[in-house]
Amino acid sequence: MADPVTDPTLPEPQELVAEDLIEEVSIDGMCGVY
Amino acid sequence: MDPLLGEPWTLSPAVALRPEPFGALAYHFGNRKLTFLKRPDLVATVRALGEQPDVRSALVAAGVPVSQHAAYAAALRGLAATDMIRPRVEGEVA
Numbered sequence A: 001m002a003d004p005v006t007d008p009t010l011p012e013p014q015e016l017v018a019e020d021l022i023e024e025v026s027i028d029g030m031c032g033v034y
Numbered sequence B: 001m002d003p004l005l006g007e008p009w010t011l012s013p014a015v016a017l018r019p020e021p022f023g024a025l026a027y028h029f030g031n032r033k034l035t036f037l038k039r040p041d042l043v044a045t046v047r048a049l050g051e052q053p054d055v056r057s058a059l060v061a062a063g064v065p066v067s068q069h070a071a072y073a074a075a076l077r078g079l080a081a082t083d084m085i086r087p088r089v090e091g092e093v094a
Helices: B040-051 B055-061 B066-081
Strands: A022-025 B009-011 B015-020 B023-028 B034-037 B085-087
Touching (some): A022 B066, B009 B040, B023 B040, B055 B066
Antiparallel strands (some): B009 B085, B023 B034
16 A cells, blocks of 8 residues: 555645535435435 | 634524534525534534634634634635524624
8 A cells, every 4th residue: 555655646635625624415315314 | 814713603593413423414494505514623613603702712612723724714604605604793692
């Protein structure tokens, strides 16, 4: 398995963004789930 | 820095938060919007909004590092866009 610390081909850890914190979902697709 | 951080906000009274392992589900009974809050400290922030003088204080109370305040402010603006949270009128009881 690639080591994220030593493998230069792996991307740098990304800065936290709003999409990491919230996700809006459609209620229409949640029938029977929630 | 986002001016929202210095403003008083609160959770909308039409919103229910359901705790989940990843954070919480927020459901708005008025507009039927459903949003995942994907971190427990965001949930803590949202819950603290009504008890703190401003958003920055709520973030601090929830233990969010200052370096992440901008990202959290952006996420809170996303919640505001669907009325999950709303500006708090001074003197209003949360």
